[in-house]
Amino acid sequence: MTDLRGGIDLGGTKIQTVVVDSGGNLHGKARQPTPTSGGPADVADAMEDALREAASAAGAKPERLAGIGVGSPGDADGKTGVVSGARNLPGWDGSFPLGETLSKALGTKVRIGNDVQVAVEGEYRLGAGKPYDSLLGVWWGTGVGGGIVLGGEPWLGRGAAGEIGHTVVKRNGARCPCGRRGCLEAYAGRAAMEARARRDLAKGVATDLFEIMEKRGKDRLTSSVWEHAMREEDPLTESLLRRALRYLGTGIASAVNLLDVEAVVIGGGLGSRFGDRFMDHLTKEMHKHLFVDDNPPRMHVAELGDLGGAVGASLLVAS
């Protein structure tokens, strides 16, 4: 047995795997596209292949790893290893015993956690959150996820804590992908921003967003499409991004007023891409709503980059 362990970040478009030591140092990595058809068993097969590839790059056999951690979307039950309702994955509306399946396939124990929570814990232990005992992670991407660390420990509540994207920033406000109204994600999530852009386009609002999308061979407004449209000073892009930042500032300030954390770490697809550029703007929007305004939290962009989710997942394996 070595102290090497595996981490798997299961995303809607890609599966990222790493093999790291107990200090989080990288020994091997691999990446595979997430299957777009089939069902959970096919996704588990692709995860197994990607983990074997990372292990081989690290010169290790999967069954010799101290364990493997998985950051999963949907409702990921850390106790049973069952993942339910991962709707951005093919055929995964129901429940699937992901932990048990991977454990049998790879010959070592597997622990499952929430994808955003493990990424936030990665930042807390190895990245931008290292100097602090408390922090709020805000993962700004397709949706808006979050994770909380309080007194040096992840705060999971009864399992579902950290959903800052579904805190209400406007009563009877915009429709959220969750079906409710006025959630932060309804204004700042990439999917909700795209839905709004499509409605505006249908109403005759001029925008280059969808031409840029087609030119780049995409079928949705990825964060790189938003970035290109912003560089071209597309007015609709600017107004939707400003609106997203306004509501992100509102939601983050409310959470800070409640929790009084030392730091806020911004990650996720849009957060990592735009965090540095927009941090001053976001901080200003947050300040407007801070109750104690002479001791604001420190603001950071996530530091672990593309591998952060997988490295964070590896921390699920006990040292």
Ligand SMILES: [Zn+2]
């Ligand atoms: Zn919602």
